[in-house]
Amino acid sequence: xxxxxRTETQTSYADRRGTWRDAAARYSLLPLRVFLGxxxxxxxxxxxxxxxxxxxxxxxxxxxxxxxxxxxxxxxxLVDLALKSPVGFGYAIALGELAVGIGVLxxxxxxxxxxxxxxxxxxxxLTVSWATTPYYFGNDLAYLMAWLPLxxxxxxxxxxxxxxxxxxxxxxxxx
Numbered sequence: 712x713x714x715x716x717r718t719e720t721q722t723s724y725a726d727r728r729g730t731w732r733d734a735a736a737r738y739s740l741l742p743l744r745v746f747l748g749x750x751x752x753x754x755x756x757x758x759x760x761x762x763x764x765x766x767x768x769x770x771x772x773x774x775x776x777x778x779x780x781x782x783x784x785x786x787x788x789l790v791d792l793a794l795k796s797p798v799g800f801g802y803a804i805a806l807g808e809l810a811v812g813i814g815v816l817x818x819x820x821x822x823x824x825x826x827x828x829x830x831x832x833x834x835x836x837l838t839v840s841w842a843t844t845p846y847y848f849g850n851d852l853a854y855l856m857a858w859l860p861l862x863x864x865x866x867x868x869x870x871x872x873x874x875x876x877x878x879x880x881x882x883x884x885x886x
Contacts, residue, residue: 737868738868740860740861740864740866740868741868741869743857743860743861744815744816744818744821744861744866745816746857747812747815747825747828747854747857747858747861748812748813748814748815748816749812749816750812751808751809751811751812751815751828751831752808752809752812752813752816753812754805754808754812755805755806755807755808755809755810755812756805756809758801758804758805758808759802759805759806759809764801765798765801765802765805766797766798767797767798768797772797773793773797773798773800773801774794774797774798776839777790777793777794777797777800777838778794780838780839780841780842781794783841783842784837784838784839784841784842785837785838785841786837786838789834789837789838790838793838804831807827807831808828808831810824810827811824811825811827811828811831812828814827815828815861815866817870817871818866818868818869818870818871818872818873819866819870819871819872820872821861821865821866821867821870821872822861822862822863822865822866824866825858825861825862825865825866826858826862828854828858828861829855829858829859829862832851832852832854832855832858833851833855835851835854836849836851836852836855839851840852
């Protein structure tokens with residue numbers, strides 16, 4: 712039996728420290744992060760600029776939407792809480808979506824921002840889209856599941872979190 716040396720080397724196109732699969736794994740959450748961040752920024756701005764949405768009653772208002780879904784909600788107490796002050800709740804949701812979207816896009820407190828996005832999606836699923844049949848037609852559940860990888864992994868690449876971590880370590884490597 713002959714023993715020999717392996718002389719093969721694996722070259723990475725994105726990063727010289729590993730294979731292309733290693734690079735793909737490192738960057739795999741970036742598209743999800745950009746999608747969720749842009750979507751939540753857009754959703755927050757859309758709510759803030761929609762005068763009909765930010766009213767207690769009337770066509771397209773949050774108040775009317777909450778009254779409509781109260782009977783089919785998984786947790787009617789959440790809907791009742793929103794109905795105590797629909798305008799305040801609307802601003803809270805809109806500003807929360809905006810903060811979550813910006814936080815995930817720039818990667819500042821990424822896990823916390825993703826947790827906020829997951830909680831917003833969970834609350835919308837349990838209230839607004841709970842009765843959607845079949846369940847996969849309701850987008851809030853899909854958004855909830857999409858947030859979970861970012862809750863677990865955070866925003867380790869191209870983020871303020873990474874820059875702050877590198878600064879503390881003195882490496883200067885922001886990836």
